[in-house]
Amino acid sequence: MxxxxxxxxxxxxxxxxxxxxxxxxxxxxxxxxxxxxxxxxxxxxxxxxxxxxxxxxxxxxxxxxxxxxxxxxxxxxxxxxxxxxxxxxxxxxxxxxxxxxxxxxxxxxxxxxxxxxxxxxxxxxxxxxxxxxxxxxxxxxxxxxxxxxxxxxxxxxxxxxxxxxxxxxxxxxxxxxxxxxxxxxxxxxxxxxxxxxxxxxxxxxxxxxxxxxxxxxxxxxxxxxxxxxxxxxxxxxxxxxxxxxxxxxxxxxxxxxxxxxxxxxxxxxxxxxxxxxxxxxxxxxxxxxxxxxxxxxxxxxxxxxxxxxxxxxxxxxxxxxxxxxxxxxxxxxxxxxxxxxxxxxxDPAEIEPWRPGAPAPAALRGVLGRWWGEGFEYVFSWHDGTLRARGAADPAGRPPAVFAPLPDRPDVFRTVSGREVGELLRLTRDDAGTVVRMHWATYRFTRHQETFDRYDFRAGG
CATH class of the missing domain: 3.40.710.10 (DD-peptidase/beta-lactamase superfamily)
Known part of the structure; x- marks a missing residue:
């Protein structure tokens, strides 16, 4: 040592x-x-x-x-x-x-x-x-x-x-x-x-x-x-x-x-x-x-x-x-x-310094940030070349969910570790190509908090 x-x-x-x-x-x-x-x-x-x-x-x-x-x-x-x-x-x-x-x-x-x-x-x-x-x-x-x-x-x-x-x-x-x-x-x-x-x-x-x-x-x-x-x-x-x-x-x-x-x-x-x-x-x-x-x-x-x-x-x-x-x-x-x-x-392991990395692919930049599913808030991010998600209230030590793209379906990902491992994440885009909705393990994710019958609290209904 x-x-x-x-x-x-x-x-x-x-x-x-x-x-x-x-x-x-x-x-x-x-x-x-x-x-x-x-x-x-x-x-x-x-x-x-x-x-x-x-x-x-x-x-x-x-x-x-x-x-x-x-x-x-x-x-x-x-x-x-x-x-x-x-x-x-x-x-x-x-x-x-x-x-x-x-x-x-x-x-x-x-x-x-x-x-x-x-x-x-x-x-x-x-x-x-x-x-x-x-x-x-x-x-x-x-x-x-x-x-x-x-x-x-x-x-x-x-x-x-x-x-x-x-x-x-x-x-x-x-x-x-x-x-x-x-x-x-x-x-x-x-x-x-x-x-x-x-x-x-x-x-x-x-x-x-x-x-x-x-x-x-x-x-x-x-x-x-x-x-x-x-x-x-x-x-x-x-x-x-x-x-x-x-x-x-x-x-x-x-x-x-x-x-x-x-x-x-x-x-x-x-x-x-x-x-x-x-x-x-x-x-x-x-x-x-x-x-x-x-x-x-x-x-x-x-x-x-x-x-x-x-x-x-x-x-x-x-x-x-x-x-x-x-x-x-x-x-x-x-x-x-x-x-x-x-x-x-x-005698803990040395702390590795953070270094800037490559940006997220252009097609996924609109996914990054905060989304709501089942009434709870999640944060989607891009780190180490992978798309990831964490509950906004998760403790720091809890591992994120990590997604891998399906090669034949560009807007569909497989959860390869963490929460909902094995399940699919599907992106839905509008006519302009913006991701407006996602489904993860079949649950709907939106940019704003909604009830299951799609009442949008920010929009007032």
Whole structure:
């Protein structure tokens, strides 16, 4: 960071405090942002002969699900599936094939949490053949679409789906289509030599007991991966701001990430503190800021990986990751959110100066200014080469509606973001070519306030 040791010290102390208070044998943290050098901090020891450093691997558990979700959306974008397809259209399954891809991605399919059997007692995960064969013994614990219910089994089925459609193993497809293009070279399916050991720290003493290593087999698409905080901070930045890290859309189009980040369900019906999109956890931070990513837990390890979107002072491609070698130190899970907020508060992005731009096209200059619709006032303007609209009383942080012209209809526009996204805006001109009326989402817009039966208050009727 360019703001000097003070900014470093704040982040350092947050990491050190959590490591000490939560008694975590090893913590690795990283913060990625487009306008500063990568920041990293490690505290503790690996539990092996290898020194702890930024390239030390940790188990990231369910953060793996975000990768499987991206692979699934790649298949959709390539025309290999539709999100509302039943998975049985693409996989030969003995049961639950009617569940849709969208339901499995958003954990609203109602499928039981784990594969059939006591996998956490035996630590013997099924292979693909057994996982499929035992689907008939897995319960549908809730009706599909009823509510959020987290399911590792559902994500494992999506991993089988991706492998089937791409003609390779899930691990091969992941490496080829995500890890290599994004330069995530320290993210692997099996641990490298310098990986940290995971521990269970005794609640009533300072003993840290090593947890056994596990291979999640066919459930790997839900929780198998190992990685570093530096790789995961970059991945979090990609989830929040893909255009900055993948400008060509080689991994996934920014619009598809927008779709994945849209909340499809809340995780608690009375406390709307977190939501789920398509494989992504969404945690609102207030003031139109959201953190997007995932947490992960495996025996001996916890991970939290989140990117930041929105808000004053948030730089591009901002992501934070915290990985720890304790399976019970849940204080780790809040740390990336604190790192992101602290960095923005004390080292915000630079304020870009305003510069004059090109004028609005002559045919649209008569549209600019104030219009009335449904009894409310709106302001139409031209900025950054696009026609936009805002409610006159909208708070400053609310995004405007943005319109794109239809190529074959010069006076018709599609709303591409903001209020009434997807709806049409139609301009009506008089004989002189002046825009005298507009219809947006079929509602009439006029220069002066009117009732629905066209009583004009200014004209007196």
């Amino acid at each position: 360019t703001s000097g040791p003070g900014a470093h010290d704040r982040l350092d102390r947050l990491v050190r405090r959590v490591q000490a208070d939560a008694r975590v044998p090893a913590v690795s943290a990283a913060l990625h942002r487009v306008d500063r050098p990568l920041w990293t901090r490690t505290v503790g020891g690996t539990g092996t002969d290898s020194a702890l450093g930024p390239r030390t691997q940790f188990r990231i558990g369910s953060v793996t699900k975000t990768f499987t979700a991206v692979l699934t959306l790649q298949c959709r974008d390539d025309g290999l599936l539709d999100l509302d397809d039943p998975v049985g259209r693409h996989l030969d399954l003995p049961a639950h094939g009617e569940l849709t891809v969208r339901r499995l991605l958003s954990h609203t399919g109602g499928l039981q949490r784990e594969p059939f059997g006591d996998v956490w007692d035996t630590l013997a995960a099924p292979d693909a053949e057994r996982l499929v064969a035992e689907l008939a013994r897995a319960e549908r614990v809730l009706p599909s679409g009823r509510r959020f219910h987290y399911s590792n089994l559902g994500m494992a089925v999506l991993g089988l789906l991706v492998a089937r459609l791409r003609g390779g193993s899930w691990a091969e497809v992941l490496t080829e289509r995500v890890l290599t293009p994004l330069g995530l070279t320290d993210t692997t399916v099996t641990p490298l030599e310098a990986a940290a050991t995971g521990f269970l720290v005794d609640a009533y003493s300072d003993e840290a007991h090593p947890e056994p290593p596990t291979d999640f087999g066919a459930v790997g698409p839900a929780a198998q991966l190992w990685s570093t905080a530096t790789d995961m901070a970059r991945w979090a930045a990609f989830l929040a701001d893909p255009a900055a890290l993948d400008p060509s859309g080689a991994v996934l189009a920014p619009g598809t990430l927008d779709e994945m980040r849209w909340p499809l369900t809340t995780t608690d019906e009375t406390l709307w503190g977190a939501g789920f999109g398509l494989g992504l956890i969404l945690i609102p931070q207030g003031e139109r800021v959201v953190h997007v990513g995932h947490d992960g837990a495996m025996p001996g390890f916890l991970a939290a990986v989140y990117g930041r979107r929105g808000g004053d002072g948030t730089p591009g491609a901002m992501g934070a990751a915290v990985l720890g070698s304790s399976g019970t130190a849940t204080e780790l899970l809040d740390l990336p959110h604190r790192l992101l907020a602290e960095a923005v508060e004390h």
